[in-house]
Amino acid sequence: MTFDTTFGQGHHLHLIDGSAFIFRAYHALPPLTRKSDGLPIGAVAGFCNMLFRYVEDAKSGDAPTHVAVIFDHSSKTFRNEIYPAYKAQRPDLPEDLKPQFPLTREATRAFNIACIETEGFEADDIIAALACRARDAGGRVTIISSDKDLMQLVGDGVEMLDPMKNKRIGRDEVFEKFGVGPERVVDVQALAGDSVDNVPGAPGIGIKTAALLIQEYGDLDTLLERASEIKQPKRRQVLLEHADQIRISRRLVQLDRDTPLDVTLESLEIREPDDSLMDFLNAMEFRTLTKRVAEKRGVEPPLPAPTPAATVEAEEIAPLPFDHAAYEVVTEPAQLAEWIAVIHEVGHVAFDTETTGLDEMRAELVGISLCVTAGRACYIPLAHVTGTDDLFGGAQRVEGQMLISEALALLKPVMEDPAVLKIAHNAKYDCKMLARIGIAVAPIDDTMLMSYALHAGLHNHGMDALSEQYLRHTPIAIKGLIGSGKSQITFDRVAIADAAPYAAEDADVTLRLWELFRPQLHRARVTTVYETLERPLVPVLADMEMAGVRVDRETLSRMSGAFAQKMAMLEEEIHALAGRPFNVGSPKQLGEILFDEMGLQGGTKGKNGAYGTGADILEDLAAEGHDLPARVLDWRQVSKLKSTYTDALQDHVHPDTGRVHTSYSIAGANTGRLASTDPNLQNIPVRSEEGRRIREAFVAGPGKVLVSLDYSQIELRILAHIADLPALKEAFRQGHDIHAMTAAEMFNVPLEGMDPMIRRQAKAINFGVIYGISGFGLARNLRIPRADAQGFIDRYFERFPGIRTYMDETIAFAKANGHVLTLFGRRINTPEINARGPGAGFARRAAINAPIQGTAADIIRRAMIRMPAAIADLPARMLLQVHDELLFEVEEDAADTLIARARAVMENASDPAVKLSVPLIVDAGRGPNWAAAH
DNA sequence: ACGCTCACG
DNA sequence: GACGTACGTGAGCGTA
Numbered sequence: 001m002t003f004d005t006t007f008g009q010g011h012h013l014h015l016i017d018g019s020a021f022i023f024r025a026y027h028a029l030p031p032l033t034r035k036s037d038g039l040p041i042g043a044v045a046g047f048c049n050m051l052f053r054y055v056e057d058a059k060s061g062d063a064p065t066h067v068a069v070i071f072d073h074s075s076k077t078f079r080n081e082i083y084p085a086y087k088a089q090r091p092d093l094p095e096d097l098k099p100q101f102p103l104t105r106e107a108t109r110a111f112n113i114a115c116i117e118t119e120g121f122e123a124d125d126i127i128a129a130l131a132c133r134a135r136d137a138g139g140r141v142t143i144i145s146s147d148k149d150l151m152q153l154v155g156d157g158v159e160m161l162d163p164m165k166n167k168r169i170g171r172d173e174v175f176e177k178f179g180v181g182p183e184r185v186v187d188v189q190a191l192a193g194d195s196v197d198n199v200p201g202a203p204g205i206g207i208k209t210a211a212l213l214i215q216e217y218g219d220l221d222t223l224l225e226r227a228s229e230i231k232q233p234k235r236r237q238v239l240l241e242h243a244d245q246i247r248i249s250r251r252l253v254q255l256d257r258d259t260p261l262d263v264t265l266e267s268l269e270i271r272e273p274d275d276s277l278m279d280f281l282n283a284m285e286f287r288t289l290t291k292r293v294a295e296k297r298g299v300e301p302p303l304p305a306p307t308p309a310a311t312v313e314a315e316e317i318a319p320l321p322f323d324h325a326a327y328e329v330v331t332e333p334a335q336l337a338e339w340i341a342v343i344h345e346v347g348h349v350a351f352d353t354e355t356t357g358l359d360e361m362r363a364e365l366v367g368i369s370l371c372v373t374a375g376r377a378c379y380i381p382l383a384h385v386t387g388t389d390d391l392f393g394g395a396q397r398v399e400g401q402m403l404i405s406e407a408l409a410l411l412k413p414v415m416e417d418p419a420v421l422k423i424a425h426n427a428k429y430d431c432k433m434l435a436r437i438g439i440a441v442a443p444i445d446d447t448m449l450m451s452y453a454l455h456a457g458l459h460n461h462g463m464d465a466l467s468e469q470y471l472r473h474t475p476i477a478i479k480g481l482i483g484s485g486k487s488q489i490t491f492d493r494v495a496i497a498d499a500a501p502y503a504a505e506d507a508d509v510t511l512r513l514w515e516l517f518r519p520q521l522h523r524a525r526v527t528t529v530y531e532t533l534e535r536p537l538v539p540v541l542a543d544m545e546m547a548g549v550r551v552d553r554e555t556l557s558r559m560s561g562a563f564a565q566k567m568a569m570l571e572e573e574i575h576a577l578a579g580r581p582f583n584v585g586s587p588k589q590l591g592e593i594l595f596d597e598m599g600l601q602g603g604t605k606g607k608n609g610a611y612g613t614g615a616d617i618l619e620d621l622a623a624e625g626h627d628l629p630a631r632v633l634d635w636r637q638v639s640k641l642k643s644t645y646t647d648a649l650q651d652h653v654h655p656d657t658g659r660v661h662t663s664y665s666i667a668g669a670n671t672g673r674l675a676s677t678d679p680n681l682q683n684i685p686v687r688s689e690e691g692r693r694i695r696e697a698f699v700a701g702p703g704k705v706l707v708s709l710d711y712s713q714i715e716l717r718i719l720a721h722i723a724d725l726p727a728l729k730e731a732f733r734q735g736h737d738i739h740a741m742t743a744a745e746m747f748n749v750p751l752e753g754m755d756p757m758i759r760r761q762a763k764a765i766n767f768g769v770i771y772g773i774s775g776f777g778l779a780r781n782l783r784i785p786r787a788d789a790q791g792f793i794d795r796y797f798e799r800f801p802g803i804r805t806y807m808d809e810t811i812a813f814a815k816a817n818g819h820v821l822t823l824f825g826r827r828i829n830t831p832e833i834n835a836r837g838p839g840a841g842f843a844r845r846a847a848i849n850a851p852i853q854g855t856a857a858d859i860i861r862r863a864m865i866r867m868p869a870a871i872a873d874l875p876a877r878m879l880l881q882v883h884d885e886l887l888f889e890v891e892e893d894a895a896d897t898l899i900a901r902a903r904a905v906m907e908n909a910s911d912p913a914v915k916l917s918v919p920l921i922v923d924a925g926r927g928p929n930w931a932a933a934h
Numbered sequence: 935a936c937g938c939t940c941a942c943g
Numbered sequence: 944g945a946c947g948t949a950c951g952t953g954a955g956c957g958t959a
Binding site for chain 1: 944946947948949950951952953955956957958
């Protein structure tokens with residue numbers, strides 16, 4: 001083949017790091033499979049999306065003239081001959097990724113982009129060779145990658161582009177990262193080594209030190225020659241002893257610019273894709289991308305390739321477009337009756353309520369949407385008013401709506417019909433809205449909770465996001481209808497013509513998600529979790545939230561006044577100590593006062609240039625005898641109590657009920673815990689004496705008492721069970737002081753007369769283990785030297801070997817499966833577990849903690865679900881859950897019975913699904929208020 | 935909108 | 944003297 005022009009001046013070559021694209025795509029997307037045959041294609045889908053976006057972006061601005069995607073051929077390269085351990089400890093590729101590699105090559109060729117790989121060489125080497133050749137020919141090069149190993153190539157017309165951050169990496173950025181220019185990057189890397197790739201480097205020397213050394217001596221050879229001149233004895237010794245290892249490291253990180261190439265630069269000239277692209281995308285069954293590419297190319301998208309096995313199913317659900325015009329507005333009873341007849345025929349209905357606000361206790365019903373099959377949905381407007389107020393200042397009800405009473409009379413039977421399944425997204429909200437007007441919706445399914453059972457840890461479970469991700473459809477945004485911020489209006493002021501497509505679409509999306517997720521629950525083996533731990537919680541929580549807890553405004557208000565006075569006093573003192581007035585609530589100003597003006601030691605600036613002024617730092621300063629930080633700590637405590645609790649809580653007292661109605665999010669926390677919002681009643685103070693008094697404002701009604709029951713040490717008990725720790729289990733069976741027992745076991749001291757300090761340390765270690773302990777973390781928590789902390793941990797692992805096994809096995813499971821499981825089968829996904837960098841540490845600790853925290857969450861969920869039936873005949877209500885505690889309100893006479901019943905439910909909550917090898921113990925308390933009940 | 939700080943288990 | 948680190952949450956405030 002011949003070309004008009006040879007590559008040279010004025011040409012611009014883009015080199016794309018294909019392997020990086022693949023891995024990013026694989027981890028960014030859920031495990032999608034091809035509908036017709038189940039072939040895993042998530043990574044290919046992501047790869048194609050990225051390539052398409054790249055192609056579109058590349059057309060504008062600094063456009064390339066030539067482009068290639070470079071892949072790694074296999075894991076064995078010439079570097080393994082130099083150093084067998086190189087990249088040896090890389091985890092095996094996930095099974096579902098392997099078959100996708102050849103497909104990404106096919107995809108690249110389908111985009112009509114050159115696709116290069118060479119046996120025995122890494123993609124980085126090929127990139128190096130191509131970049132050098134292009135540069136030598138007088139052209140420019142951009143490497144699309146963020147891999148630091150490629151940074152040695154930057155300079156003289158070669159730069160990099162980080163595709164994630166869309167950030168250009170030139171000489172300055174390389175210098176920022178390595179402390180040296182691109183020419184010396186290899187030297188720094190050779191010294192620092194790389195634990196991820198198993199490049200040994202010089203032990204104990206990192207990038208910072210390496211950069212210093214190279215800056216001082218000019219280059220690596222000079223440094224190694226003159227190593228004996230280094231002043232620091234440790235460094236000198238390391239360099240002298242490991243000179244060979246460092247030289248080998250350099251050969252490992254040095255890219256081979258002479259890698260043989262069997263392509264010419266000219267052959268990389270940009271070409272438009274042809275029909276084979278559409279064929280490929282279609283064969284992969286990427287509907288949305290096929291459509292988008294077709295639009296861009298101005299051609300008709302081909303009909304989806306029919307595959308015998310899946311034709312029927314595929315046509316029924318996924319390919320149906322969302323047609324807003326097809327949605328009906330229901331204005332007459334007869335019309336609604338027709339819809340209800342269809343619902344009975346189908347046996348299920350997806351529904352959604354439209355209201356005037358997010359607070360179910362205060363919002364008013366505006367309309368209801370229904371959907372029976374994908375695409376077939378309607379909206380029943382009930383309380384829409386004119387957008388602007390009339391002359392008398394009131395909004396006028398608009399024409400063309402059924403009376404609420406008429407509509408509800410028709411809907412109530414079907415919503416309560418045990419033979420008709422009602423499907424909603426976040427059903428608790430809609431159930432509460434309808435419960436307020438006398439409709440007890442049942443039975444239900446909840447697509448938000450289905451997603452939670454399937455995807456906890458992967459993403460949030462809001463409907464819009466799920467629709468985008470799993471239906472490839474962006475629903476109408478509510479913002480477009482009601483606006484945002486100050487000019488926001490309520491939904492009842494939205495014109496029916498605008499409201500109908502929005503509302504009906506929500507029901508439509510819900511139904512399609514339901515159809516999609518239902519079979520997935522089985523495949524992911526989370527049907528039982530969904531049916532026993534998620535769905536049944538909806539009515540239980542709805543009742544608790546509607547019950548609310550009585551809060552005495554007077555008490556709060558009185559406390560608020562006292563706090564205000566105390567704050568004012570403290571503020572005066574603080575200003576006097578500082579020598580000038582300033583905003584005590586501003587960490588920035590406080591930092592400047594402490595560390596700049598007063599010149600106190602120990603100020604460290606964080607990444608955004610501000611001094612840290614956290615409680616731990618201020619406590620250290622206070623311990624040195626400084627008054628100002630001590631006063632600020634006092635001020636902060638009072639300020640927190642006032643603003644977050646005594647003030648804000650008053651605003652949450654419902655005007656009609658005189659009670660506070662929190663809202664629990666079932667799918668908020670990754671581990672299965674609930675989260676309480678608006679207000680958060682799971683973080684009411686208890687640890688400090690002053691804060692605990694806030695709980696005195698949470699009171700029982702007349703003739704009633706509050707009863708609190710909480711699991712004793714539930715997470716440690718679960719740990720003892722899961723990790724099989726005989727000594728701990730025995731201690732729990734005997735009812736011993738678990739932390740004292742741990743201390744006795746670890747330090748070989750007698751249980752009797754245990755030193756409280758030793759016990760405190762054992763306690764910290766016990767909790768640390770649950771959190772995925774590190775020497776650093778324990779040292780900081782206990783304020784002891786890091787080496788001592790590490791010593792404790794080592795001894796702990798020695799005495800309780802089951803812990804190490806549990807941790808190792810949990811991590812291995814997470815790496816192999818991408819998720820961990822609780823004892824009850826709850827699945828918590830760990831997408832970051834195979835990531836590199838500091839994120840890996842977080843992911844590991846989260847994976848260790850999740851089965852323990854999650855199992856505890858499952859247990860209290862089971863107790864809550866069984867509770868209503870167990871106490872149905874008692875004048876008692878369950879009000880709050882605080883992770884390991886349940887709070888009840890009960891008539892005084894029945895308190896003892898309630899405690900006995902509720903305790904039995906809680907202590908036996910794991911039966912019969914899981915037989916725990918430790919007893920669960922529940923402590924109980926009662927009193928006129930929450931402080932007294934605790 | 936985002937980070938800091940701090941309340942809880 | 945590599946890096947950064949206990950797990951899970953929500954709310955109020957100051958700062959940008």
